[in-house]
Amino acid sequence: MLKEMIGRRSEKMKNVIERGAVKKFAEAIGEASPLFTDEEAGKQSVYGRNIAPPTFPVTFDSGSIPGLDLPSKGLIHGEQKYVYTRPLYVGEEIYCWIEVKDYYERTGSFGKMGFLIVVLYGEDKEGELLFSEERVIIINEAARKEMGK
Amino acid sequence: MSRIGQMKVGETLPVIGLEPVSRLDLIKYAGASGDFNPIHTIDKEAERAGLPGIIAHGMWTMGNLAKLFTPYLDEGFIETYSIRFKGMVFLGDVISLQAELKEKESDRLIFEVAAVNQDGKRVLSGQVAFSLAIQSFTNK
Numbered sequence: 001m002l003k004e005m006i007g008r009r010s011e012k013m014k015n016v017i018e019r020g021a022v023k024k025f026a027e028a029i030g031e032a033s034p035l036f037t038d039e040e041a042g043k044q045s046v047y048g049r050n051i052a053p054p055t056f057p058v059t060f061d062s063g064s065i066p067g068l069d070l071p072s073k074g075l076i077h078g079e080q081k082y083v084y085t086r087p088l089y090v091g092e093e094i095y096c097w098i099e100v101k102d103y104y105e106r107t108g109s110f111g112k113m114g115f116l117i118v119v120l121y122g123e124d125k126e127g128e129l130l131f132s133e134e135r136v137i138i139i140n141e142a143a144r145k146e147m148g149k
Numbered sequence: 150m151s152r153i154g155q156m157k158v159g160e161t162l163p164v165i166g167l168e169p170v171s172r173l174d175l176i177k178y179a180g181a182s183g184d185f186n187p188i189h190t191i192d193k194e195a196e197r198a199g200l201p202g203i204i205a206h207g208m209w210t211m212g213n214l215a216k217l218f219t220p221y222l223d224e225g226f227i228e229t230y231s232i233r234f235k236g237m238v239f240l241g242d243v244i245s246l247q248a249e250l251k252e253k254e255s256d257r258l259i260f261e262v263a264a265v266n267q268d269g270k271r272v273l274s275g276q277v278a279f280s281l282a283i284q285s286f287t288n289k
Contacts, residue, residue, distance in 0.1 A: 021181075028174075028181035029212035030167070033219045046223050046287040054227045055212040058182050072186070073198060077207045081231035086286045087222075 001147070002103040002116060002139075009099040010063030015122075021059060022052050022090050029053065042090070050090035054082055057133045062096040062120050070116075074143025078115070079136035088130060094122045101134070114139040153221035153258065154281055156250045162217050162260070165246040170205055170238055178209040205238035210264050210273050217248045217262065218279060225281040228257065232275035236266070243267040248277065256282040 019037075026036045031053055034041035042050035088094065102117040120133040153162075175189045184206055187194035195203040211232050218227055238244060244264050252259040257280050264273040 025181040025212075028177040029209065029216070031212075031216055031219065033222075035219070035222055046283065048287070051222070051226075053212060054215050054230050055208055058184065058208050077234055079231070079233050080208065080211060081229065082227070083229045084227065086283075087226045 002114060002144075005065065005068050005100040005116075006103055007100065008065050008068065010065050010097045012095045012097045013061045013063045015060045015094045015096055017052050017056070017088055017090050017092055017094065019050070019090050022050070022056065025056055025059065026053060029055075036090075047087065047089070051087040052090060054084065054087070055080075056088065057082070057096075057120060057122060057131060060094065060096045060120065060122065062098040065098060065100060068100065069147065070137070070139075071143045071146045074140045074146065076138040076140070077135070078138045079134075081134040082131060083134075084131045085128075086130065088122075093125055094130065095125070095127075096120060096122045111141045113141075114144055153218075153224050153279065156253075156258065158250050158253055160250050162248040165213075165217060167213060167244045167246070169241045169243050172203070172240060175203065175205055175209065178206055178212075182206065182208060184208065200237070202239055205242075207232075207234040207273070210238055210244065213244070214246050214262055214264050214273060215277075217246050218277065221279070225258075225279050225283055227277055228280035229276070229278040232262075232273050234273055236270050236272035238264075238266065238272050242272075244272070251276075256280060 023037045035045050036050055098118055098120045101119045105112050105114050116137045118135050122131045123129045179185050179190055188198045189203055189206050246264055248260040248262045251261050257278055260277045262275055262277050263271045266272050
């Protein structure tokens with residue numbers, strides 16, 4: 001069932017990197033550098049503006065993939081990988097979508113586990129890809145049964 | 150401050166020691182990230198999920214780990230950042246953040262990074278490629 005999801009993607013969603021959201025996020029990870037939050041410090045920096053922390057894309061709205069309804073329980077976040085062409089800027093618009101890259105099952109000491117690989121992409125207004133965020137979600141047997149219902 | 154571009158393979162970045170993980174840390178992260186899975190904030194829900202107590206969001210720890218590179222963002226940026234979540238982080242855990250330079254290319258530094266708990270267990274580990282090629286989008 002999950003295998004059929006491979007290749008499916010969501011619609012592109014527009015996200016604006018809001019100053020307040022970045023500030024709140026920086027605080028939540030104990031990031032004290034003014035490069036992320038202080039306008040003047042941003043201007044003085046090599047980037048000429050404030051940037052967002054590398055894991056900030058977890059806050060982006062990336063739409064949803066029709067038919068992909070993950071259970072709220074029984075999921076384990078296995079891996080996470082970001083690839084950037086440059087840091088993201090505070091204030092810029094990012095267009096995001098997600099795509100199911102792969103799904104496979106492996107039998108291990110905890111029974112048959114499913115591995116779902118979902119990638120979030122973000123591009124600028126011109127359609128230039130800025131980053132990708134790949135997530136490996138491990139789904140246990142009980143949770144998969146729940147989805148089949 | 151010493152320059153990251155001048156580091157030699159085998160050298161490490163200054164370790165960052167976090168304060169013991171508190172419930173408020175995780176409530177704040179839930180709010181800032183939008184991840185309201187209750188196993189990170191509500192004891193009963195964590196217990197119902199078979200956990201001994203609430204656990205930190207893996208992404209909270211991953212977000213913290215990236216701070217190792219913040220002092221060097223005038224020299225370059227995090228180009229790739231990949232992490233495997235290997236162990237759970239509980240309330241009161243004392244996490245230290247580490248990075249060791251593994252490889253040096255002309256304009257890229259490859260670090261092995263890890264978050265280690267008070268028992269020496271690696272709860273997160275992975276790799277950061279720190280790119281020094283920032284001329285195209287900076288005023289450097």
